[in-house]
Amino acid sequence: MSEPKYQNLLLSMPNHGGTMLVNGEEEIYSFLELSKPTGKYVWRFTIRLINFFMRKHYFRYLGNSCTPGLAMSEIDKAAGMLQFDRSKKSCGVIIGNVFGLEPIKDGIVIEADPFMQIEIRPEWERFDDYKLAMSSKYRIRTNRVFALSESIEMRNLNLDGLENWIIPCAHLLNETLKHKTITLGRDLGLLLRNFHEQLGDNYQINGYFKEGQLIGFISYINDGSEVNAMHLGYELEIGTEVHLYQRMMYDLIAYAIEQKKTLLHLGRTAPEIKSTMGAVPVENSFVFFSSNQFIKWALNFYAKRVHKPLQYTLRHPFKTK
Secondary structure, three states: OOOHHHHHHHHHOOOEEEEEEEOOEEEEEEOOOOEOOOOOHHHHHHHHHHHHHHHOOOEEEEOOOOOOOOOOOOOOOOOHHHHHOOOOOOOOEEEEEEEOOOOOOOOEEEEOOOEEEEEOOOOOOOHHHHHHOEOHHHHHHHHHHHHHOOOOEEEEHHHHOHHHHHHHHHHHHHHHHOOOOEOOOOOHHHHHHHHHHHHHHHEEEEEEEEOOEEEEEEEEEEEOOEEEEEEEEEOHHHHHHOOHHHHHHHHHHHHHHHOOOOEEEEEOOOHHHHHOOOOEEEOEEEEEEOOOHHHHHHHHHHHHHHOOOOOOOOOOOEOOO
């Protein structure tokens, strides 16, 4: 089965599809549900058409796209289609997210945006120690973020009763994602509620307030010695002005240091910004399997001719020893 500690979370998702045999083991799979709140009618119609085939389980996603990085696919890179012996005839495409970029037998590998993570150094006992490890250029940038967001108050929403804040947070998440095509589904409130109900106090949300009004949030999972940043949303106009995105990242770094964590996972978005904070990329890719020759041709065409991996400049904020 998928990562046991997140198994109930995967099973609770509305796009949960069932289980299938992968390399001799039962694995949870889901169907992808694409969503784009805004955009041209033709594009939204295309998404609805794709979702129709998704719900018929013609496409199967190993694990769940709503939990990126929490349960990676356990694919044998040398076994090819044979490892899906029960399912290869019952669906058109099998999709997995795996670490690395190397070729996989019978699979079409498409590079994904990198996961970004920060190793918390043992000598960092306070956030000030983290800043002192930076070169002056990046330390000045960090201080500027806190100066710009000085009027913003952070509160842990779990202490206020998280259930009261699910819908406002879902609205902010929708505002942040409304111009993007996403695979989180349409009911973002249900998504956040599932994380809260299945993970309990291990799922935390920090809320950000300006003059008493919630303008942003970030959620994260406590996972032993590690922290996983998960969902983030904010009012774009105010948030951009006060560099709220960066402030939320820095607050998570401070939390990880204070709680003596060893690793902070910051997710896929904005790798260049996160690298200015000391995060490094973890390569990963999506791999597609299909026995349908036309689908394989189309996926290969997309991988070689259409897909363009994310381009970014990796920054190095810490002093060289």
